[in-house]
Amino acid sequence: MRSRELVICGLNAVRSRFETASSTVKRLFFTLPIAPEIGDLCRWMAKERLVYRCVEPEELERISGSIHHGGVVVVVQPPEIRSPRLDEVRQWASSGLPLLILDRVSNVHNLGAIIRTAAFFGVTKLIIPDHPQAALPTEATYRVAEGGLDHVEVFCVDHLPGFLRAIRPYYFIVGAATRGGSPTKGRNQERPYAIVLGNEELGLDRDVMSACHELTTIPGSGFVESLNVSVTAAILLWELIRSPERPDTPRFPNGPISAR
Incomplete structure (x- = not known):
């Protein structure tokens, strides 16, 4: 990878x-x-x-x-995409870090838009499955993300339903369903959220849905079937996470800082 x-x-x-x-x-x-x-x-x-x-x-x-x-x-030099260890996930949860999880989002431009949204809201951990339908970050993803990939770490898991079941004790998992879910109920104060977004055409896999604590559906007019997955990401992150604003920091006050 x-x-x-x-x-x-x-x-x-x-x-x-x-x-x-x-x-x-x-x-x-x-x-x-x-x-x-x-x-x-x-x-x-x-x-x-x-x-x-x-x-x-x-x-x-x-x-x-x-x-x-x-x-x-x-x-x-591109980053290496690796699998997260369970002890890492427990540490993220204990630190209150939310997760954004993608179930076979296949369009690299959608992936870039989602990552840009995640960075905007301060969500720094993104999980994707090792699946033929799942997009990996490409040059187009970086372009659409507008720098977001430098603030969002991407991880890959072999079996997404199994990963979700493993993190259930530490995260409250909300799956975005095109239909049949409940409106969001506000923030869960006991555990941080893990928000799961499905494939653009197929939605969430059945096994992925069964591993979620809750399914949510964003109500609409019915004129179109669903929102673009990146727009869904923005709405749910705003509704459930709303990370605190970070103070502005000057960009390159004395030129770029070398990490070499």
Whole structure:
């Protein structure tokens, strides 16, 4: 589940990577119009003796594999996606950390939007299953997440229903159902929440549903069957978690901080 290199596109995502994990940076490429906006990044690359280069838009499209590169890309060492240990999960729960769990969400853009939402609400642990239908983070995911993947750690489990049953003593598990669930009942004060979102077309697997403590359905007009899964994530995180606002911190007050 690990590739040798990953390409991150777009100014927000690129800056986020320099700010949070500069030790993973390998190469930086950009077009002439955006050069004045990344002088600090170029100075840091020069200081670290890493490759950075101004290129034509066509070459940047080739490097990034996308026309949606935003004028700047950074090539980085990708994170390893591993399985969480049960003792880790217990520690997360005792610290009050919520979990966001995806049951075979298959679209990499939806995955990116969900991760962006999770980062916005301060949810830093995301669980996905090792399943052919489940999307893994790609360059498109990083682009859509707008830097969110530098704040959200992604884990992968072999058997999602079994994982949910194992964490039931520590988390109150709420599954998002297209129909048949109850409206959210507010916050559970005894245990942190684990929110489970299903596949875009198929919803939650039956075994996954049976492992949840509660199923919830967001009421709507009925004009369309359901919300996009990333919108569902935003509503449920707002309703059930609403992490406290974090104080603003300046980005690159003296240039990016090196972790090398």
